[in-house]
Amino acid sequence: MTDSGPVTAPVEPLAGYTVALTAARRREEFGAALERRGAKVVYAPAIRIVPLADDARLREATERCIAAPVDVVVATTGIGFRGWVDAAETWGLADRLVAAFESADLLARGPKARGAIRATGLREAWSPESESSSEVMSYLTAHGGLDGKRIAVQLHGEPLPDMLQTLRAAGAEVIEIPVYRWVPAQDMAPVRRVVECVAARSLDAVAFTSAPAAASFLQTADEMALRSAAAEAMRGPVVAACVGPVTAAPLGRAGIPCVIPSRGRLGALVREIVEQVPIRRGLRLRVGERALDVRGHAVAVDGVLVALPAASMTLLRALAARPGYVVSRADLLNLTGTTDEHALEVAVGRLRTSLGDPALIRTVVKRGYRLDCEPVSASSGCL
Known part of the structure; x- marks a missing residue:
């Protein structure tokens, strides 16, 4: 800017x-x-999302869910669950897939997954407040009896190794549903x-x-x-x-x-x-009679926003970091990447003009510049 x-x-x-x-x-x-x-x-x-509607693994996993009763279906994302049903539609398998869902406990990781489940005309059996996969895992293990259960887990762009390994270790048959993946x-x-x-x-x-x-x-x-x-x-x-x-x-x-x-x-x-x-x-300071709110690329002076060029912001931030203390010319020259002291004086002059009150920045002869306030630490300089 x-x-x-x-x-x-x-x-x-x-x-x-x-x-x-x-x-x-x-x-x-x-x-x-x-x-x-x-x-x-x-x-x-x-990143970007790459759908796997034509992926052989997704079709094979879908057919496994249809071929034998599924006990639990875990929907981790709304876009993923909808994408799964949409892919099944292209293969002429959507009705059979939704019918398989009817006999299963549907678990939704969050509200978007819950909404996608309801869009099929079904209702979720449970959904965690935290929207975390770990809480879904805790719910499944807390209810026990996973040995021999068939559980379909809709993946959300990357593997869920902890969940999948835990379920398999408990004796469940896990069907991974790779609906989409993330790529750069x-x-x-x-x-x-x-x-x-x-x-x-x-x-x-x-x-x-x-x-x-x-x-x-x-x-x-x-x-x-x-x-x-x-x-x-x-x-x-x-x-x-x-x-x-x-x-x-x-x-x-x-x-x-x-x-x-x-x-x-x-x-x-x-x-x-x-x-x-x-x-x-941000950093809020009282300088003289003015209230300064130093922000990322601008400063508010008495509630009026003043947009500053990068060089002016660099100077102001250096001065505001140690309110009231002198910042040496050498340090300011180093920050601005120049060795020209006249250029530094011009830059300070421009900053004073932008702030609308030249007295806010004091020149300390042969030393440098400081904000016109009593020396305080930056943390105690807040309003």
Whole structure:
């Protein structure tokens, strides 16, 4: 963003922040919800869904479900369960498959899977509040008597080794239903750009709605030799936001903390981002008589948003990190990547002009610059 100047509309909670979305599905809906709250949204789908309607394994698994009674059917995703029934329709097997479901206990991992089951005219026997596969597994094992049971498990793009192994160890005959799989996006350039921005800490948050997307993001960072820098940034100022614990698992294994809503819904994830990004990324200060809210690529001065170019934001963040303390010319020159002290003076002058009050930044002769407030730690400088 290169333009600067005041915006007189009310400052939205995410105004001045940039959020990257790795979602393959519902990304427009997700992005629009964030944009309504002021965010700048960067789209970088990390994966795509490949249906397996013509896959021989899916047809063979479907025929096994029809050939003999199935005791339990586990639907893990709505799109997957619907895709299974649609594929059976193309083979002329849909009626027989739904008839096989009628005698089985239908377990839905979440509300979307539950809705897909009901769309066939059937009702689920049980669905967990947590929407997790582990709770489905706990439900099955708690009810015991799995020996000899025939259980069909609809996979959701990647294997479920823990569930499948546990069921088989308990004596169940498990039929794996591979309805679709996740593969890297056709164009990975946007993901690579996001990885670079995360490593450079120029993004405020990255949102994930599936575990395969999180894994793809990390794999891309590995391929770019930026895994360490990106992970370190996401342990610090860059917020990793995940729709649920299953999605967060690949990041957790990499030691990256995630913000996760209490309910695994897109709307809940939006609310979590709205709440957490300003807390974790923003900095509110009292400078002179002015209230400054330093954001990702902008600053609100007394409630008026001022968009700043990258160089000005770099300077302001350096000064705001140690409110009231002098930041040396050498440090600021190093941050801006120049050795020209006159260029630094010009950059500081532009920042003062953008803020609308030159007195907010004081020059300390022969030393550097500081914000015009009593020296405090950054953490205690909040309003």
